[in-house]
Amino acid sequence: MDKPDPTRHVKTRTKKESLSREERQKQLEFQTEAVVHLNSLYNYALHLTMNPSDAEDLVQETYLKAYRFFNSFERGTNCKAWLFKILKNNYINRFRKNSKEPGKVDYDLIKDFYHSIKDVQNDTSEAESDYFHSLLHEEVYQALQSLPEEFKEVIQLCDIDGFTYEEIANMVESPIGTVRSRLYRGRKLLREQLEGYAKKYGINTDNHQ
């Protein structure tokens, strides 16, 4: 990579070392700022693609890009939001622009995931026990997945990933008013879905003991 220049040999060496110290600093900062969000990013990718191997590819691509452009990340702003936006763009480029279909939605795999964790999770419902609490993880997940994309997206970003309306508006490139109304309508739709499940099990949704 470097042109051999014997006369400047010593100088080049020192320069190289300080450069790599800089690089190392960047690496450290990247790990504390960006890599800590790996799980959230993976889950976001999983929700978008519904396919574990596509999700992994997306996350990898995202981190590669993020690392390369880490200098353009505005320090002090939400790094997680920045990463989510990169991932979303990658997702659009990869699956929408090329009109390449994402891998087959792996419902079985997702169901397996849920079953494997269900045993580990202790569902101690500390709040009031009503019909919502009798819902299973995968039912809520399926209900969420069944929503139109624009509703699903804002619910995911708000309720699961905890972004502010301002951050969400920036991510979905819409005004805050749109975020508000999508969340309102999305939650309403989701509630109807969940009530459907509850009714299926004969759980009374209006009046619980």
Next chain:
Amino acid sequence: MNCQKARVLMSAAVDCELSLKEEQGFLLHLSECKECKDEFEEAKKTKMIIKEKIVQFKAPQTLINSIMELTSLSTVEHEDTILFE
């Protein structure tokens, strides 16, 4: 404030994203309108359900490793990595 206006503010109320002025108007309306009050409670519950029931998966170890590798690619000369496993 009427019901229509209250519903516009509903999600932001759930997420504590209202301005002080909006919040006062919203709460005032809820105190006089059972329908909106019920809907507000349901919306809060829905949010809680999502937070509670949607499980976050753990990223596979292979992915974690490759991200770690990825971000240390450019530091060719450093053997003492700060990776922890």
